Amino acid sequence: MRIGVVTFPGSLDDRDALRAVRIAGGTPVSLWHGDEDIKGVDAVVLPGGFSYGDYLRCGAIARFAPVMSEIIRLAGPPTQTSPGLPVLGICNGFQVLCESHLLPGALIRNEQQQFICRDQKLRIERTDTVWTNRYGKDDEIVVPLKNGEGGFAADQATLDMLEGEGRVVARYLDVNPNGSFRDIAGISNATGTVVGLMPHPEHATEAGYGPEAQAANSTGDGTDGLAFFTSALQGVLSA
Amino acid sequence: MGRVVIDVMPKPEILDPQGKAVVGALARLGFKEFAGARQGKRFELEVEGEVDQAVLDRARQAAETLLSNPVIEDVVAVRAASDQE
Numbered sequence: 484m485r486i487g488v489v490t491f492p493g494s495l496d497d498r499d500a501l502r503a504v505r506i507a508g509g510t511p512v513s514l515w516h517g518d519e520d521i522k523g524v525d526a527v528v529l530p531g532g533f534s535y536g537d538y539l540r541c542g543a544i545a546r547f548a549p550v551m552s553e554i555i556r557l558a559g560p561p562t563q564t565s566p567g568l569p570v571l572g573i574c575n576g577f578q579v580l581c582e583s584h585l586l587p588g589a590l591i592r593n594e595q596q597q598f599i600c601r602d603q604k605l606r607i608e609r610t611d612t613v614w615t616n617r618y619g620k621d622d623e624i625v626v627p628l629k630n631g632e633g634g635f636a637a638d639q640a641t642l643d644m645l646e647g648e649g650r651v652v653a654r655y656l657d658v659n660p661n662g663s664f665r666d667i668a669g670i671s672n673a674t675g676t677v678v679g680l681m682p683h684p685e686h687a688t689e690a691g692y693g694p695e696a697q698a699a700n701s702t703g704d705g706t707d708g709l710a711f712f713t714s715a716l717q718g719v720l721s722a
Numbered sequence: 723m724g725r726v727v728i729d730v731m732p733k734p735e736i737l738d739p740q741g742k743a744v745v746g747a748l749a750r751l752g753f754k755e756f757a758g759a760r761q762g763k764r765f766e767l768e769v770e771g772e773v774d775q776a777v778l779d780r781a782r783q784a785a786e787t788l789l790s791n792p793v794i795e796d797v798v799a800v801r802a803a804s805d806q807e
Contacts, residue, residue: 540791547788582791589793591732596739636736636794662737 484716487514487524489554491545495532496573496685503685504528507712516548526569526613526715527554529576531629531683541590541632542578555583558677567676569613569715574630577669577679586670586679587645588637593630594662602694603628603682604656605668609649612675616717617710623698624707628660628682635663635670635681645670652678656698684708724773725803726781730790731762765789766803773802 486509488500501511512524516534521527534545545551557568572580580586593599602625607618618624637645642664645651653669661681669680685708687693693705701707732738738760745759767784769777778800785797 539789543788543791581793587793589791591736591794592739594737594739596743634737638735638793662739 484509484526485512485522485524486510486526486528486712486715487512487521488528488530489514489516489550490530491516491532491534491548493533493536494530494575496530496683497532499683499685500528500530500573503688503709503712506688507709507716509712509716514550516545516550519549519553521550521553521557526571527558528685529554529570529572529579530685531574531576534575534579537575537632540578540582542575542580542582545575545579546582551579551583555585558585561674561676567672567674569676570678571614571711571715572677572679573683573685574633574681577681578632580677580679585677586672587641588635588670590630590632590681591634591636592632593634593660598629598631599633599660600627600629601658601660602626602696603658603660603668604696604698605653605682606656607653609652609671609675612652612671612678612714614671614675614678614711614714615652617714619700622700623656625694625696625698625701626682626684626687626708627694630661630681633661633663633681635667637664642667648673653680653682680711684711688712724769724771724777725807726767726769726773726777727799727801727803727807728765728767728781728785728789728797729762729799730765730785730795731798732760733794733796736794762795762798763789778802 504511687708690704741760
């Protein structure tokens with residue numbers, strides 16, 4: 484199972500995402516923003532960071548990188564012959580997915596105007612996606628969160644649509660760290676192949692290096708984020 | 723050489739934390755008559771020739787494709803820059 488991780492100029496968490504894929508048991512493949520092909524990978528992770536320095540808007544310039552044209556084409560609406568390329572966008576990757584219109588809404592500057600870095604409790608609400616099928620419905624986990632522009636925003640109709648179709652993948656618990664509407668931490672496309680998530684599961688995949696904070700369904704060793712990556716191995720196999 | 727000016731503003735219903743910070747700082751400096759502030763962006767695009775309607779149409783297209791995100795922002799003006807600007 485080969486999972487590609489795109490490096491844009493200014494990506495920071497590409498190495499951790501590659502590592503998370505390896506720890507999960509997959510084969511990590513580095514992808515480059517300037518390349519037009521994605522080396523035949525089975526799924527793609529768009530990592531966190533500050534692609535193109537967050538110039539213009541977070542993710543706005545990355546969205547037009549050559550590699551993204553191919554990813555947008557392959558991840559687009561599913562057809563009878565293809566369910567669509569699975570893509571996980573984490574943090575800046577989530578912003579890129581919204582700018583690409585693969586996911587609705589946008590991420591805006593944190594309500595309190597400060598960069599936030601904390602261990603964040605989440606509830607996993609959608610578990611039939613490629614990226615979350617190894618979690619239990621409403622599992623409560625803790626993974627790191629670090630963002631300056633992580634406030635999820637959309638109009639009321641879009642928010643109602645996401646809720647109505649069960650497309651809210653993860654919600655902030657205890658604290659809404661950035662002013663996200665309806666405490667939304669992550670969403671998916673209709674088919675559950677494309678997921679965007681503001682917190683960082685790739686930083687909670689190796690025992691002893693993840694958050695010490697615990698939630699109801701924590702693994703106990705700081706690896707609450709690993710299931711995003713093991714899910715993909717499972718999800719891609721069954722697709 | 724012609725120049726097109728494009729103004730992009732956060733949508734009224736979208737919280738503008740930067741504008742909020744600005745109006746707070748203004749009040750601390752004694753500019754208490756300003757009850758609110760919103761912060762947007764101004765772009766200037768240069769063209770070789772004159773700014774005609776075709777150029778303005780292309781500029782609007784660019785504004786809606788790249789320079790703004792229609793989910794959170796409005797393109798509030800696309801116009802030729804005056805000589806004084």
